[in-house]
Amino acid sequence: MTSAVEEAARLLGARAGRQVPLGLLTTYRVGGPAALLVRVGTDADLNEVAGVVAATGVTTLVVGRGSNLLVADRGFAGLVVVLAGDFEAIDLASTRPTVVAGGAVALPALARRCAAAGLTGFEWAVGVPGSVGGAVRMNAGGHGSNVAACLLDADVVDLGTGSRRTVPTADLAFGYRTSAIAADQVVVRARLGLAEGDAPLARAEIDAIVRWRREHQPGGQNAGSVFTNPPGDSAGRLVDAAGLRGRRLGTAQVSERHANFIQADEGGRAADVLSLIREARSLVHDYGGVTLHPELRLVGFGDDELAGAVGPLGQTGASAVDPIEGPTT
Secondary structure (H helix, E strand, C coil): CCHHHHHHHHHHHHHEEEEEECHHHCCCCCCCEEEEEEEECCHHHHHHHHHHHHHHCCCEEEECCCCCEEECCCCEEEEEEEECHHHHCEEEEEECCEEEEECCCEHHHHHHHHHHCCEECCHHHHHCCCEHHHHHHHCCEECCEEHHHCEEEEEEEECCCCCEEEEEHHHCCCECCECCCCCCEEEEEEEEECEECCHHHHHHHHHHHHHHHHHHCCCCCCCCCCECCCCCCCHHHHHHHCCCCCCEECCEEECCCCCCCEEECCCCCHHHHHHHHHHHHHHHHHHHCCCCCECCEEECCCHHHHCCCCCCCCEECCCCCCCCCCCCC
16 A cells, blocks of 8 residues: 555544445445545544545545446555445424435435425435435436536535535536536535425325336446436437447446446456446447547546547546436436
8 A cells, every 4th residue: 555545544543444345335336445444424523534634645535325436446545435424414304495415315315305395306316326425516417407406505525624615506617417526525515495395296206207217227236327418419329329238348238228327247347347338438439429428437447447448538536526327318
């Protein structure tokens, strides 16, 4: 391990685990270990970790639900931070219809809680298997809505300095699966402006979304949509048109059900998933002249593994909250 990792391990002591399986914390369930992993359950815990990051300069990755990360088979040679405890809290009552949710809250759970309470405007999130923090950072969306449509503001902590500020939606520069939140910033809480509505109708919409996704999207080990949709088109349609539906490379396969999903076999290799991503991008480019951009974040891969793809693949090498799957088209 690097000197920064060793120093971080010394400062964190028993709070951090060494060589902790990281791939198993993602929905792909492939990939190697994190050199260090620490779970933080309070603001004070997070401040202490930020102090260690600032003191050591250790490369840091914040993982929520792991629903859009592909971890290299060799793992991640840095510090992984997992939010838990207080960051899993949901407040539906104090400022109703405004909802306050911690960065570690699972989107499907939050969507169901809001619907049951008769708070509407977040039903779309029931099918997005990510965290609130990741959703804010990537302006997650689907089924005709996204985070930008309901977010009022977010509490953001800078891991390098420990500073914390509340950022209003207007300052987040939301775009298609993007925001102004930097790689070394962590969304710890979000405030959502929802509306009073009818709980049975909201639950019916939840059920309809879940049913649609079960009928149209695969289960198993995947990270949702692999590529963002190019303007005016569908990434899944392009991958399908390029003849890649069902294409297998080693332990990875383009889904037969939805061509913008790549499945990993149980016990599979991240290298096979990456190879299939590269092949899909190359063949789509050859077919239609379109360069697809991965919605996945690639963790721990070296430049040699990323070489040869059409355009940049977007490796995550510094602090990042896990982004999550995009539109269902």
